[in-house]
Amino acid sequence: MAGGICEAGPKAKTKAKPAVNQEQKNENFQQAFTAAFNRWDRNQDGKIDLKEVNAVIEDPQIHGDESALAAVLRRRLHADEADDTKTLTLPEVLALADDPQLQRLIVRFGRHIQSINHSLFLPEDPNLATFHQGGMGDCYLLAVVGSMVYQHPRAIRAMIRLRTDGGYEVHFGNGRDISVAPVTDAELLMGATEGSNHGIWLSVLEKAYAHFSVEAREAKTGEELAPDDAVVTDLIGRGGYYAPVISRLTGHKTAGVPTGRWLKEDPAGAPQKLNDLLVKLTTDHRLMATGTRKDKTLPKGIPHGHVLAVLDYSPATHMVRMFNPWGNHVKPTGPAGLVNGYPTEHGIFDVPAADFLQIFSGFTYETDKPVKR
Secondary structure, eight states, X not given: OOOOOOOOOOOOOOOOOOOOOHHHHHHHHHXXXXXXHHHHOTTOSSEEEHHHHHHHHTOTTOOHHHHHHHHHHHHHHTSOTTOTTOEEEHHHHHHHHTOHHHHHHHHHHHHHHHHOOOOSOOTTOSOGGGOOOOSSBOHHHHHHHHHHHHHOHHHHHHHEEEOTTSOEEEEOTTSOXXXXXOOOHHHHHHSSOOOSSSOSHHHHHHHXXXXXXXXHHHHHHSSOOOTTTOOHHHHHTBOOOHHHHXXXXXXXXXXXXXXXXXXXXXXXXXXXXXXXXXXXXXXXTOOEEEEOOTTSOXXXXXXXXXXXXXXXXXXXXXXXXXEOTTOOOBOOSSXXXXXXXXXXXTTEEEEEHHHHHHHOSOEEEEEEEEOOO
């Protein structure tokens, strides 16, 4: 997913780098790819498939560059979502080993793994300033988590516990306790963006939430999912609904607000109705989220088909505080508003209530009614 762009300062003069021996580089990558292929080909049929790579992705004993290679090759195997039987032979893998772009990606991933702080929480966690959606399409989950971070940061810390075996116990507000295995290096690459300035709590939540998707799939098909049938990115990374997330995190039912209909039926009264509801919801610290549609023209910096959190509201200024789980930065090139967008830092921006009614056709919020357990 997109993120902010940070311009570097003036470059210091550096010594010229020695020429890269691409032949030697290719040979080193081919040796590494061959060794990995032989380890991953569990049935020794001369090819690796998605299930075999999934087993590597979820193996906590595999670290560093091998995890980076697994994440990259899985992208290749998963490029055609309609064909889950796709395989790679050793010659095909070795051909990829000679690709300079793929080599650079593996090196970058390997370095990134080394930079990650593997603590569950750092002292400042959870913090929206270090909150970034990764490559998965799980904005529907992370927007709601972002709302909870803003409203109830201590509740986030309280819901996740480290087990003695290195795994985690996650307690959801709907009464579910879910145990998850240790988060692997490959999973850290594929989920929420991790780094040295925060713990891995968000990746743990992603992995725990995937269990709900496993249960839904098994209930639909009547068949139990094997551990290597799907990884977290398959289970929660292709979009979803945010109302169930609110209920699972809080233990409360949700309600929807048809602001688009309000505006259409009563243009003069809609702003006051929105004001009154947002005052109540923010006073009660309720979780709220909204989504953008693909058939509307949106301000710059607010993407189509995306879910954002509604964090706060100021009745004095009639400004709605929003959060984009991308954690992005936006600097409008003209007057802030419906065309140029709104100044955004770490995904947080303020929108006039009148503009909110124009941009979003509705939103969903947490009620005080408990869900059935």
